[in-house]
Amino acid sequence: MSIVYKLLANILKLSNIKNIFTKDKDTILKYARKQNEKNKFNFEKIKKESKFSKCELIDFDGYPCIIFKENDNFSDAAILQLYGGGMITGPDKMDYKLADRLVKFTKRDVYFPLYPLCIDGSVIESYKLCFQVYKKILENYKPGQINVLGFSSGAALSLGIFLYNNDIEMPLPVPKKILAVSPGGLPNLESSEDREIMEKLEKLSNKDILIDAKYFKTAREILKNKDHVPEYMLNSLKGNFKNFPETHLYYGSEECLFAFAEYFCRVFEKYKVPYSLTVGKGMCHCYPLLRIFKEGREAQDKIIDLLK
Numbered sequence: 001m002s003i004v005y006k007l008l009a010n011i012l013k014l015s016n017i018k019n020i021f022t023k024d025k026d027t028i029l030k031y032a033r034k035q036n037e038k039n040k041f042n043f044e045k046i047k048k049e050s051k052f053s054k055c056e057l058i059d060f061d062g063y064p065c066i067i068f069k070e071n072d073n074f075s076d077a078a079i080l081q082l083y084g085g086g087m088i089t090g091p092d093k094m095d096y097k098l099a100d101r102l103v104k105f106t107k108r109d110v111y112f113p114l115y116p117l118c119i120d121g122s123v124i125e126s127y128k129l130c131f132q133v134y135k136k137i138l139e140n141y142k143p144g145q146i147n148v149l150g151f152s153s154g155a156a157l158s159l160g161i162f163l164y165n166n167d168i169e170m171p172l173p174v175p176k177k178i179l180a181v182s183p184g185g186l187p188n189l190e191s192s193e194d195r196e197i198m199e200k201l202e203k204l205s206n207k208d209i210l211i212d213a214k215y216f217k218t219a220r221e222i223l224k225n226k227d228h229v230p231e232y233m234l235n236s237l238k239g240n241f242k243n244f245p246e247t248h249l250y251y252g253s254e255e256c257l258f259a260f261a262e263y264f265c266r267v268f269e270k271y272k273v274p275y276s277l278t279v280g281k282g283m284c285h286c287y288p289l290l291r292i293f294k295e296g297r298e299a300q301d302k303i304i305d306l307l308k
Contacts, residue, residue, distance in 0.1 A: 001282045005293040009284065012209045021215035025222055028215075029119055032088040039092045041114060046096050052104035060132055065113040068099045077108040077145040078137050079307055080130075080175075084152025084182070084286060086219055087118040087126060094289060095151075098300075105304045108147075111137055115157070123223045123233050127164050130157050135172060143173035147307050151286050152257075155183035156236050159247070163232045163239030174245040179303055181250040182286050183264065184257040185235030186220035193263075194235070200259035207254040210285045216256070237263050241271035248276045248306060250299060252283030278302070 020031050041064060047055045053068040069075070081099050083091040091114065099110045113133045116125040137146055150158030158180050165172050187194035187201070198216070205213035223234055232239030237260070247268065251258040261277060268275040280287050280295055288299035 002294040005283070005295055008293060009209050012284075018208065018210055018212045021212040021218075023218075025218050028218060029088065029222065032086075032117075032119055035089045036117070036119075039090055041090070049093075049096070050100040053100050053110075058136075060113065060129055060136075063114055063116060063129055065111060065133055066096075066099070068103045068110040068112065070103050070107060070109075074140060075107060075109050076141065077106075078141045078147075079106065079108050079110045080134055080137060080146065080148045080158075081110050081112050082115070082130065082148070082150035082154030082157045083112075084150075084154045085117075086215075087123060087153045087223055088219075090114060090117060098289065102149075102304065102307065106307045108307065109141075118223050118225065122225065123229060126157065127160055127233055130161050131164050134161055134175075138172060144176050146175040147177045147179065148175050149179045149181075149303070149307065150183070151181045151289055152183075155180035156185065159183055159236045160233060160239070162244060163236060163241070166240040166242055167230065167232070171243075174243060176245060177306060178245055178247045179250070179306060180247065181288055181303075182252070182255060182257045183236060183249065184216075184260040185237055186216055186223060187235065188220070188231065189217075197259050197263065201256045204254070204256045204259055208256045208285065209254070211256050213256050237267055241267055241273055244268075244271060244273040246274045248278070248303075250278045250280070250288055250303070252280045252285060252287045254282055255285040257285060 043057055053070060056067040058065050079102055083095040099112045102110050111133060113130060115129045148158045158178050162174055187198045189195055189198060201213040201216055220234060249264060251261050265277060280299060283295055287296050288303055290296035291300060
């Protein structure tokens with residue numbers, strides 16, 4: 001483990017940043033609204049700060065989607081990038097910076113939708129919007145030239161788009177690859193398997209420097225704020241993985257969500273999904289998003305190679 005990572009981990013532990021995830025629903029939503037106001041969408045600022053790409057803005061039912069491109073022309077390949085934030089907070093500078101970087105090193109166009117959050121709405125709308133963006137991408141690129149990248153809740157969506165595709169029996173062609181960094185779910189404690197996962201989440205919680213296991217119970221309450229939410233939209237493991245593309249999973253060994261890794265491997269094997277699992281020893285949640293330390297840079301560079 002690198003010295004820089006150890007220093008960062010100690011700083012985060014001392015700051016007790018994960019404390020917010022132990023709070024009640026209303027406190028967490030208040031915090032999320034404050035963060036969203038802080039990181040309010042500003043397209044002109046994003047354009048100005050993009051070093052390697054030109055930005056174009058398109059609209060999906062009032063929700064913006066940024067297309068990061070190498071120049072004025074579209075390439076023949078694309079990436080759909082889905083940010084994390086527990087479905088309650090939007091993207092920040094780091095997410096946009098990665099999209100910009102992906103254009104430089106993959107030579108692909110990057111589609112970056114700001115999907116509906118679940119603070120006031122339903123997770124169903126999040127799935128529908130991301131599905132519509134993917135459908136739009138298919139109009140301009142061949143399925144074999146499309147890859148999907150997601151982080152945390154965005155990783156759940158990167159899988160969930162195609163679970164939704166199977167659920168509504170609208171078989172859009174799947175992309176070449178899905179790269180899901182720290183995907184998970186919100187256990188239903190009425191299920192014996194989910195109770196088992198919850199126990200593993202709680203054991204890992206002491207090691208996790210960012211997220212507390214208590215949040216998974218609260219997050220289920222937040223996301224299940226509407227009737228008739230399909231279970232796979234709360235926990236991807238419950239979905240239909242028929243005809244899934246090549247899928248690559250990334251986890252830190254010291255994050256709560258690592259509890260889901262073995263269960264995804266089982267379901268992929270059941271549905272004969274080609275997959276790989278990369279585990280960063282001693283690493284935190286979504287560590288490949290961070291280039292400040294060696295392990296994050298190496299994992300991100302590997303992801304970029306897979307996206308090319």
